[in-house]
Amino acid sequence: MPDMTSKTDVQGDSSTPRQQALHISNLAFRWDQTQPPLSYPDITLNAGEHLFLRGPSGSGKSTLLSLLGGLIVPDAGTLTLLGTELAGLTSGQRDRFRADHMGVIFQQFNLVPYLTTLDNVMLPCRLSRKRRAQALPTPAKEAESLLTELGIPESHWHRRVTGLSVGQQQRVAAARALTGAPELILADEPTSALDSDNRDRFIELLLGLAAEKRSSVVFVSHDQGLAKRFDHQIALETIQ
């Protein structure tokens, strides 16, 4: 059985009902009709909470992030993000929903190589009016402030992002995910290239900044040592 363990209530005033960031129920997905479906435990995450998702290779962690991001659609079950059921949206509406409400950090960071560091961070604000309006006081000032908090030297801000080290690029990807205060941040093994000191520091920064922006986080990793920093954790099993 998958397990979901929770610490006690997180940040917040218990007298006010919390908005639900995500809810999945009876969710299943099949990449290939010859394979058994990947099926997922039911998950509810309240606004501002941080979830750690672990499981062996092939258990379907990245697939779940693709489902949450609306890049693929489930074969069964329901997936509701911020009160919107993704199945009710067209593919174009799902793209818009992702741009407006989600920050994503991939294993490979997916930064745009010909853009500067600052332009990479501000990209979500170019793609979404909502994110632009939430990037305070301005997208450029918010990007500078995020880069400062994440320890990227100012000398790199106006240079191509490819000139940065792997650890720096990872922090730029985190800044890009956080810009414009999206309600949900999806992170897929973003610490796999880091040593343990840098990994701990990165998680602390990411979760601290997400808390400032009141963003919920779904963080995928093999690394059980990181789980203690999260409000909840879920373990997926290997498919049979």
Ligand SMILES: Nc1ncnc2c1ncn2[C@@H]1O[C@H](COP(=O)(O)OP(=O)(O)OP(=O)(O)O)[C@@H](O)[C@H]1O
């Ligand atoms: N694009 C794809 N096309 C076909 N099958 C896929 C695709 N992506 C994943 N799969 C299959 O779905 C299953 C789950 O893969 P997924 O990448 O979600 O697992 P994971 O838990 O993230 O693994 P890892 O920890 O190795 O990244 C695997 O059997 C994988 O081969």
